[in-house]
Amino acid sequence: MSNIVYLTVTGEQQGSISAGCGTSESTGNRWQSGHEDETFTFSLLNNINNTGLGSQFHGITFCKLIDKSTPLFINSINNNEQLFMGFDFYRINRFGRLEKYYYIQLRGAFLSAIHHQIIENQLDTETITISYEFILCQHLIANTEFSYLALPENYNRLFLPNSKNQTNNRFKTLNSKAIGRLLAAGGVYNGNIEGFRDTAEKLGGDAIKGYDQILNEKTAGIAIATASILLTKRSNVDTYTEINSY
Known part of the structure; x- marks a missing residue:
């Protein structure tokens, strides 16, 4: 057992x-x-x-x-x-x-x-x-x-x-690498990569490290590739221009 x-x-x-x-x-x-x-x-x-x-x-x-x-x-x-x-x-x-x-x-x-x-x-x-x-x-x-x-x-x-x-403190700790990766995905999805990176920096801890595992200067192409998938949900021209500006 x-x-x-x-x-x-x-x-x-x-x-x-x-x-x-x-x-x-x-x-x-x-x-x-x-x-x-x-x-x-x-x-x-x-x-x-x-x-x-x-x-x-x-x-x-x-x-x-x-x-x-x-x-x-x-x-x-x-x-x-x-x-x-x-x-x-x-x-x-x-x-x-x-x-x-x-x-x-x-x-x-x-x-x-x-x-x-x-x-x-x-x-x-x-x-x-x-x-x-x-x-x-x-x-x-x-x-x-x-x-x-x-x-x-x-x-x-x-x-x-x-x-x-709310009494559970575990969920209040939002500065782990996992949260950073979560913010990176949110930045791509919402077309606001820099804004979500700023949030990761403000959280402190390992959040920015997790963010940079997904999005950084060397992985900018990943954001564009991911954004192309998201266009099926946000298909208007303005959204396309916004995402590809990153």
């Missing part, structure tokens, strides 16, 4: 959905100290394939304990609420202790299905399927990572909105 995956969820409308999910009020005698504001996830499936014409991302399906967040997830799917999600994976290290070794972050996530399972002699669980517009995967021990941006029309919604109920 795998170790529990701890899920943190923030909703655009409801704020911190996972707050209090790991308490005794939420999970009974299965509560865990130090994980009071996380949801216990027992399995996760991330489906990606490639048919030779590019990768296809089919969303994530995960199974979690029925807890305080269960009605809130139903609210989310009913209202088509945008979610920001973080999955923390643990394993036993060589010293026999639990260590957090893997992390998945989703932005622009939307619920597409919820299935409740109440079965004799088994834990009460629910299986949730989600789609997403941005995914970041990091191996925290081996120091490798992957990120993917689907270039949504409403690019700005990938950033966590201000919320009075």
Whole structure:
């Protein structure tokens, strides 16, 4: 049996959905100290394939304990609420202790299905399927990572909105290389490469390094090639002139 995956969820409308999910009020005698504001996830499936014409991302399906967040997830799917999600994976290290070794972050996530399972002699669980517009995967021990941006029309919604109920500080740290790459893609998509680069510089940290991995003087041609793809969505002459000016 795998170790529990701890899920943190923030909703655009409801704020911190996972707050209090790991308490005794939420999970009974299965509560865990130090994980009071996380949801216990027992399995996760991330489906990606490639048919030779590019990768296809089919969303994530995960199974979690029925807890305080269960009605809130139903609210989310009913209202088509945008979610920001973080999955923390643990394993036993060589010293026999639990260590957090893997992390998945989703932005622009939307619920597409919820299935409740109440079965004799088994834990009460629910299986949730989600789609997403941005995914970041990091191996925290081996120091490798992957990120993917689907270039949504409403690019700005990938950033966590201000919320009075927001308690998750992880999503507030927007100065990593992944965020820099995200800004670079946004700069191409919005035809404002210099403006988005200025934003990366103001964020500080590694944001500008991530930006320059995608867009710099040596990779200017990449921006033009990407822009030609985006013309299928923004096909007017003014947009074409704006993008190719970079």
